[in-house]
Amino acid sequence: MILEMFDKFKEIQKKQKAYGYVMGIVGWDSNTEAPRDAFEHRAEMMGIISSEMFKLSTSKDYQEAVYSCYDSIDELDNLQQREIRKAKKNLDKILKVPEDVFVEYRKTLTLAQRTWEEAKHENDFDAFAPALDNIIQQNKKILEFIGYKDIPYNELLDDFEEGYTEKDYDEFFETLKRDLVPFVKEVLTNGRKIREDFISDIYPRGKQKEFVEYLMNVLNFNYERGGLKESVHPFTWHTHSKDVRFTVRYLEDFVFSSIFAGIHELGHALYEQQIDPKLDYTNLGGGTSSGIHESQSRFYENIIGRSDEFWKVHYPKLKELFPEQLKTVTLEEFVLGINRVEASFVRVEADELTYPLHILMRYEIEKDLFGNRLETKDLPKVWNEKMVEYLGIEPKDFAEGVLQDVHWSAGLFGYFPTYALGSAYAAQFYYTMKKELNFEQLILDNNIQAINEWLKEKIHQFGSSKTPKELLKEVTNEDFNPQYYVKYLKEKYTKLYL
Template sequence: MPTIEEDLRKLDSLQAHLFAHRHATTSIMFAGETCDPEEAASPRAEALATLEEEVHELLCCEKTGQVLDRLGQAAAAGELDETRTAQVRVLARERSERVDVPADVQAGFAKLCCEAQNVWTRAKGANDWASFAPYLDQMVSSMRTIAKLRAPEADPYDTWLDAYERGTSRAFYNRFFAEVKNCVVPLVAAIRERGWQPSRGCIEGTFDHDTQMELARDLLRVEGLRASALTLSETEHPFTDSVCSRHAYIATHVYEDDVISNVYSMLHEGGHAMYEQNIDPAYDRTILNGGVSSGVHESQSRFFENYVGRSEAFAPVLLDTLRRHFPGRFDGVSARDLYLATNRAEPGLVRTEADELTYPLHIIIRYEIEQLLFDGKATAADVPALWNERYRSYLGLEVPSDTLGCLQDVHWSCGDMGYFPTYALGGAYGAQLLDAMRASGVDFEGVCVSGDLEPIRAWLRERVWRHGRTIDPIPLIEAACGGPIDASHYTRYLTEKFSAIYNL
């Protein structure tokens, strides 16, 4: 029988190999999204499939199972410290989610995602849903198969919802979205009835691409990111990834006719990257590195995008930053003008450009369609009509093209079905974290006005970021906030903010 020390050495070797595979996969996927030529898609898919097969073998082989079983017993007996116990728990859980999924099925799914993503990129540019639709049907079928292999008795969509945010399900989100809808729908209606909108004139015009990229780097500096641990590039759909606390990736998209899109894209992606850069470095090259869940990750990105970036207190800092990069363009613009312009609540077609108030309605639409697909009540061919009908019903908009409709998001091509609800949940987590931050004595508005966000970062670093994957998402947020998850923090925030802006 191996000693505990021998098993821990095997555990470290396993984690080192998993880190190497993660590093390779992340780097390959980032290149695929940002700089690879079109013909590279097929060999990239083959490489990713092979890496996925090797990860499956590393985690699911009998020897790994034996090591984790022995160390699990040692942990239960109190013979491992807190970090080792967490490593064993997380690895054992990841193994249990994979062990009943054959390696070829898992590799086939990785290959499908890579191919589908390439097709989606072309389809979006050509407004060609028909070319992408077969891949979406394959994606749903593959994800249902994997879910049933993982948890034969569970609802397949619930399995994926829980994978992105442990502890959630349709029942959880149905309650959450009902509360959000009861707040947002009447507010949107009241604003429409009010018949007034803030002017966006101060942020309109053409803004040079290269200068916007300089602005992007400056915004990341203001947020607090370490440039020496960051790769910044461009892509069709902005995203953030990471391999450890010393290397995060951000890809943005610049529109020369919409500088504010880049501003909030960077603040959002910067929030993701700050989470990754501030995880305890001791967890680098271990299974505990990385954000614990999609919802917690989105709570950080949306915290800096909205709670900081769209606050009236931060508006003077943002205005000064814009003036530095575009001299003369913002002369005569007040911080109040900028605040109102960037908080205009008006239904739009594109989720990533949506205002803070209507944003959850975009998420609800995707959540409802995903359920129909997983339940077999719709196929990919039905999606454009389902999408367009809901945008008409929920947001009062006619969708002019699939490019601006059901092809706008990359997620379904990546196999990220079940992810969308975490965007709205992350917004709610953020509101509750903000209330807890204020209650603990942080002068949130004063910090935002100063432009030195370190007190905010320090609070989040201590309570959220540094823990990595050691604590599951809902217990993590509840511990940080000192109470159970409660959507009323979010609905109260939205009601107070937009009632004040629109004098409702």
């Protein structure tokens, strides 16, 4: 009986994946090359597909399959048990949300992204505010249907990092406030002066693209299972381990944007490409959580990509592509430049040391939004106040302030904290890896594949078959410990700046 029910579950799940594939392809197209006037019609079509997906995911057959399997879960193997537990958790939520509410929310998100893009381009918060407030209110409405224990924001946090709550994040960010913020201020105030003239020189976008493609080879990206495009906001997209794509953007007066967005997104993409293909037809394909995913992108971008060892190998190639811009720039000056510390407005271009402060302020804003202590109309004012409080600077306009991120237009509340958490995970993984591999020498030998293989064996292959807390404990033999993050940043930036 249990095997029959599990077979029924898998049959319906395959149909869910087909709908998800279509929605994913449309999402990729929306973010890369869909024409502006296509979005209204697209939203209507996506509403129909979302409705069909909802019906399939709440059907009597699916409910019977999931709940029957859950009632006899001990008869399933470990992987099957994880699948059923994950399916039940999602089903318990979705059954509480009326279909019309679900479909309306999906349509709202489809339209909101283009509204955000236009508002950002026009530097007009008022043009986006109604759509943003609608998304927030619909989220609150959905949370009321789902139900929550004590704090509604916990439900959103758990969506992106299973098992994490406001309490966990409060403890994490308090550690950073206590142990890291004073160090950041010391570096900003007393750090050595670095050469900056070459950073804002003009670097033709065609040559930038050539270097990003060079980096794809360095990091061993599989072209047969993925590709690269351009978008307003860099991101990584996948439907399964054999179709993993990413985007970057090219700013001719800020070449570091494409280089490090490229390495960052390659970290995400390599994670997805190295997941065991046997998970492609399960609900366990894809990274286990946003935080673990971010740990991989940050590991490649910062721990590998901003290291002195990496650029000893690859700086000659960059100079070959940009001989005039880098003619008089030494390797030491370049490495200091890519690790420049400054109070900056834009999160995606923030340096590694001040980056968690950008996340801290977003976390506090989201807590207040869903704790009913902050209204949408007051977001620009509060945003600017927190920028002054944590970074000592005030945005000159909405585009470099409250409108800079795509996340809220996509309804991704609870996502931002995982960025800082992921950086902290990365540091904990790094110190574990160094016990087993000659990390710096591998980079000097241009043997990134050995690092890829370690990450595949320890993390990537498992997809989401393990929870983030389980995975971290198995890899490092410890629970989450943010002191590794503090240690990593202090060691690195003391050496560079003090």
